[in-house]
Amino acid sequence: MATKKSGVYDAILKQINAEMYSAYLYLQFSADANAMKWNGAAAWLRAHAAEEMTHATRFYDYLIRKGVDVKFDAIEKPATGAKDLLEIFKAVYGHEIKVTAMINKIMETAVAEKDYAAIAELQWFVTEQVEEEETVRDIVDMLEKAGKSPEALLFIDSRLGSQKE
Numbered sequence: 001m002a003t004k005k006s007g008v009y010d011a012i013l014k015q016i017n018a019e020m021y022s023a024y025l026y027l028q029f030s031a032d033a034n035a036m037k038w039n040g041a042a043a044w045l046r047a048h049a050a051e052e053m054t055h056a057t058r059f060y061d062y063l064i065r066k067g068v069d070v071k072f073d074a075i076e077k078p079a080t081g082a083k084d085l086l087e088i089f090k091a092v093y094g095h096e097i098k099v100t101a102m103i104n105k106i107m108e109t110a111v112a113e114k115d116y117a118a119i120a121e122l123q124w125f126v127t128e129q130v131e132e133e134e135t136v137r138d139i140v141d142m143l144e145k146a147g148k149s150p151e152a153l154l155f156i157d158s159r160l161g162s163q164k165e
């Protein structure tokens, strides 16, 4: 059967790439945190990279179930060069804000195309982004309070290590 064409399918295909990029970005930051010897934060970021992969495959499964002929693009090189944990988590927060805007944009397309199945699928992502932003914002807030205090940073690192999402 011929592949169905729609703007929302194209947008979801691009979002799979963005979710793969998210996984790549979190994994890079995990490596960076590891190099800084923040093993708890590294474990948290590593676990979150895996979660981003599940976002990519969730969209992938949706397109396959809808009979879309999936062809992937290259994944961009992840940003790096953060100096400390606060810079890492500020970058992560900025990224999640961007992802929320992307999801909202796809939802607008789905609404314009009256694609109710896509709207239902995207609803899960809208809710997920609220949680993602909140979680990362809390970590940024904690790190800002900690400042340069080694005791506070060690406490946050160990807490992140025990959460791992």
Ligand SMILES: [Fe+2]
Residues within 6 Å of the ligand: 019, 022, 052, 055, 099
């Ligand atoms: Fe995601």
Ligand SMILES: [Fe+2]
Residues within 6 Å of the ligand: 022, 052, 096, 099, 132
């Ligand atoms: Fe995310």
